[in-house]
Amino acid sequence: MVTIPWTRPVRVLAFGDSNTWGFVTDPATGNPSRLPDTERWPGILETALGRGAQVLVDAIPGRRTELDADTDMPIIAKVSTSALNGLKHAETAGLSQAPVDLVIVMLGTNDLAIMPARPLEAIALGCVRVAQALVRGATAFTPDRVPQVLLVCPPPLGGDSSVRPEMTAWPAIWQASRDLAPVLERVARTQGLHAFDGGSSTSVSGPDRVHLNADDHRRLGLALAERVRSVLSIP
Numbered sequence: 570m571v572t573i574p575w576t577r578p579v580r581v582l583a584f585g586d587s588n589t590w591g592f593v594t595d596p597a598t599g600n601p602s603r604l605p606d607t608e609r610w611p612g613i614l615e616t617a618l619g620r621g622a623q624v625l626v627d628a629i630p631g632r633r634t635e636l637d638a639d640t641d642m643p644i645i646a647k648v649s650t651s652a653l654n655g656l657k658h659a660e661t662a663g664l665s666q667a668p669v670d671l672v673i674v675m676l677g678t679n680d681l682a683i684m685p686a687r688p689l690e691a692i693a694l695g696c697v698r699v700a701q702a703l704v705r706g707a708t709a710f711t712p713d714r715v716p717q718v719l720l721v722c723p724p725p726l727g728g729d730s731s732v733r734p735e736m737t738a739w740p741a742i743w744q745a746s747r748d749l750a751p752v753l754e755r756v757a758r759t760q761g762l763h764a765f766d767g768g769s770s771t772s773v774s775g776p777d778r779v780h781l782n783a784d785d786h787r788r789l790g791l792a793l794a795e796r797v798r799s800v801l802s803i804p
Contacts, residue, residue, distance in 0.1 A: 578620065578621035578622055578623055579618060579620065579621075579622040579623070579670050579671070579797075579801065579803065580622075580623050580625065580666075580668060580669050580670050580671075581611075581614070581615075581618075581622065581623070581624045581625065581669070581670065581671045581672075581673060581797065582624075582625045582626075582627065582662065582663070582666045582669045582671070582672045582673065582703065582707070582716070583610075583611040583614075583624055583625065583626050583627070583628065583673045583675070584627050584628070584655070584659065584662060584672060584673065584674050584675075584676075584699065584703060585626075585627075585628045585632070585673075585674070585675040585676060586628060586629060586630060586631065586632040586633075586675070586676055586678060586679055586723075587628070587629075587630035587631065587632075587779075587780060588610075588675065588678065588723060588724075588780060588781050589609070589610070589611060589626060589628035589675055590603065590609075590626075590628035590629060590630050591603045591604035591605075591606075591608070591609040591628075591786070592630050592780050593775065593780060593782060593783070594775065594776060594777065594780075604783060604786065606626075608783050608786060608787070609626075609786050609790075610781070610786040610787075610789040610790035610793065611624040611625075611626045611790070612624070612790070613786060613787050613789075613790025613791060613794075614790045614791075614793050614794050614797065616790075617790060617791055617794035618794055618797065618798070618803075620803075625666045625669070627658075627662040627665075627666070629652070629653060631644060631653045631679055632653050632654075632655050632676060632679060633653055633654060633655060633676070633679045633680050633683070633695075634655050634656065634676050634677065634680050634692060634695025634696055634698070634699055635654060635655060635656035635695040635698055635699065636654060636680070636683065636695075637650040637651050637653070637654045637657075638650045638651075638652070638653040638654070639683075653679070655676055655695075655699045656695070656698055656699050656702055659699045659700075659702035659703045659706065660702040660703070660705055660706040661706060662703060662706060663702065663703040663704065663705060663706020663707035663708075663709075664706040664707070664709055664710070665706075666707065667706065667707040667708070667709070667710055667711050667714075668707065668710075668711040668714040669703075669707040669714070669716040670714070670716055670717065670801060671716050671717045671718070671719060671797060671800060671801060672700055672703040672704060672707065672716050672717075672718050672719070673719045673720075673721055673793070673797075674696050674699050674700045674703070674718070674719070674720050674721065675720075675721040675722075675723055675767065676695070676696055676699060676723075677692050677693075677695075677696060677722065677723055677749055677753070678723045678726075678746065678779070680692045680695065681742045681745045681746055681749070682736075682738075682742055684738060686738075686741060686742075686745065689745065689748060689749050689752040689753075690752055690756060692749065692752075692753075693720075693749070693752050693753040693755075693756035693757070694756060696720050696753065696756075697720070697756060697757070697760050697762065700718045700720060700762065703716075703718075704716055704718065717763065717800050717801060718762045718763060719762070719763045719764070719765060719796065719797070719800055720753055720757045720762055720763065720764045720765070721764075721765045721766075721767050721793070722749050722750040722753045722754070722764070722765070722766050722767055722768065723746070723749075723767050723768075724767040724768040724770075724771050724772060724773050724781065724785070724789070725743075725746040725747040725749075725750075725768045725772075725773065726742065726743045726746040726773055726778055726779060727772055727773035727774060727775065727778040727779070728743075728778040729743075730743040730744060747768075750766040750767075750768060753766075754766065763796075763800050765792075765793065765796045767789055769792070770788050770789050770791075770792030770793075771784075771785045771788035771789050771792070772785065773785060
């Protein structure tokens with residue numbers, strides 16, 4: 570592991586979907602809402618790291634690893650199908666946020682909902698390709714500052730596997746969300762990348778069984794702070 574002399578603030582880029590964006594349901598209205606920056610796991614991570622650390626966020630609800638959105642998704646009436654393709658935007662995100670010392674990719678949940686089901690290894694490899702594109706972008710102007718990569722497996726879907734009326738495939742998706750972590754860790758290891766199982770730090774407690782609530786974000790952010798310190802060899 571390379572030890573970095575920390576004479577500058579740490580810059581971390583968190584690239585993810587709705588559970589990085591901070592999607593929640595407003596308890597007063599039942600409408601979609603967004604947690605404040607300081608309550609999302611990237612904000613918790615930034616505070617926990619201290620030392621002037623900056624955690625930059627590029628997150629979009631519904632984002633997949635490397636596939637366009639389905640044309641029947643409601644949001645596609647307002648945006649292009651490629652808007653939710655993480656790989657198509659990763660290199661630009663790296664360019665935009667450089668220089669970066671670490672890229673964190675937390676994707677996969679939306680890939681699990683694709684039918685027919687994608688193999689878990691394909692999802693893990695999609696996360697790898699997104700990370701590689703982020704690194705390419707981040708090093709284009711600052712080739713002497715190559716970021717480390719941390720692949721985070723999203724915490725598994727909450728509740729139980731009982732069928733949801735609006736999603737008959739829920740039991741299979743629910744189980745796949747529990748099977749993804751060891752696959753992602755194995756693929757990351759073969760690629761020489763770091764991995765972290767988000768489910769080791771928190772469950773998904775949101776009422777829709779898909780999204781983290783504020784307490785979940787806090788637990789995840791604090792656990793990731795310890796992992797980031799280890800990856801970057803910082804106190």
